[in-house]
Amino acid sequence: MACTTATTTPTTTWSFLILPFLLYLDIINRGVNGAMISACLKKQKKSLDIKCPTGSMVQILRSFYGYSPNGSCHYNPDENNCTLDEEQNYPCIGQDTCSINLPSGNVGRMTNKCNNTNSNYFQVEYKCVKEEYTQDLCKKRYTTEQSGYISTPRYPKNLHGPFTCNMDIKVLPHQKIYLHIIDLDLKEKKGSNCTDYLYIDQKLTSITLCGRRSNDRIEIFHNEMKIKLTVGSKGSHKGLWLYYEAFPPLPTTSTITYEEDTNPTSTSTSLDVKETTTYMRSTIKVSMRNVHDSQTQKEQEKEDSMIFVAAVASGVIGTLVFILIGLLALLVFKIQKERRKKEIYISSTGRNLNLNHKSKTQTICNCGTFDV
Template identity: 45%
Template sequence: MTEGYAFTIFLLLAEMLTSQNVAGHVISACFSSNKTLDIDCGAGHMVHITKTFYGFSPTGQCQLVAAEADSGCTFDDQTRYPCIGHRTCSINLPTGRLGINVPACGQRSNYFQLEYVCVLASSVRDICGTGQITAQNGYVVTPSYPANYLEQDVCSTTIVVHPTQKINLNIIDMELEEQGKTDCADLLYFNDKLRSITLCGQRRNNSYNMHTNYLQLELRSTSRGHSKGFWLYYE
């Protein structure tokens, strides 16, 4: 068996395993008919919100439909929802029949759409309890996530994937305590051997393209555990 063929089989198996851990869903509602959007991923699963947006439908559809997709009458929502990482999630919708203005088409939105996946909690790795990771994709969290982490410590893990793969890192959810306006009490540090990045504060669905197949992830904490931490996905 050639190396290339073996790697192809490995990727297919990895994709099959990932599909068993993740199921995609879309829910939406018109503002006049619903007050909340509610998610329940079930026992042993975590809510991963992949996209939320406001939209205007001229035909009164309560979701983005194929016939109206080309009109571009949507506006991405950048809200960081505290329920990310939990089993359940409830998102309040704007009151009244109309939502925010959609600049792309000059209309007031009349529906809100949410896209999410349910992630098997047992497939998620703790950054403080994991050595080297060699899976082609996966999830990494701080201790006790989505509850606050309590350690004042430094812990890390490294990800090493196939040499032909360059890692893409997605910050699904992050809340790391800041110190003043410019400093970090706690931080996420990552390094791909060619560059390093340090982050703190709050973020949601931010992506970083690495230059190599290697990634060092590090949590540095000096606070008293008042923050949720982070949830990362790499591939």
């Protein structure tokens, strides 16, 4: 749950596999004011006081001690800061105001990363979440939203049992779920059983939680999660406040404005963060253009393939025609040659016959002359 207050990271754009969902979903507006407040310990300031607008709840993201070599009263990423997280369940979580006591003296807890140097400032990072953005666990049984806050009825006021509530959360098939426990305030376990408990079903395994905890994250390795809250009776416990988010997230856009308080005893940087999760038409146009370009490319490839086949076929046909013409030429040449041979044979045969006839005639003539 830890985060820095001066940056937001827009997620990268997903491919057109989610195009049907982009066409279906419009704009989801989640108004959240985030800020950080800090103080130097040597200033003898007794507490850090957080106040959210009416109708909002304080969500503590992170609290930590820090050491600044330059004596800064807040975390500076440009310095070689050493920090030590404060694991604390603040009762004011969920209220519209919160006062966090600072340690007495001029120094805080030692930070191991800086050779056990005593910290010289304390910092709290938080959000002011509008109550209207938190869903009642007992009123909504099923949701497919990408993220959202969930709380028990009357939160942060005490629970009124007995009752049992269920909610099913399902996101896209390629996603998993991160469940952030902002505040869990139920009865402590008695013996081996919890009388008031939160049951989390994640298909292959399940988790049962009770007692006190905050700023804890559970990773659900499926796109579906079932949660069940069982409360046995009335008590002095607030219940729970949860936040879930699908991962990897879908495209988002964020707008941030900064307001800095230059109080010499404390440093407070306020961020008016209005996160607008927008399945934007421009994204849809880009996706559709990608589809069109892909189809055009396929058609071009098909046309090129047909041209190549036609060229090959033309080459083959041309070669066959050339061979046929050559064979016809050879055939004509052979026929002419045979005809010429035949003519020469006939001509020579005729001359031989004439010579024989003349020879016989001369013989006969000679014989007749002798008899007389």
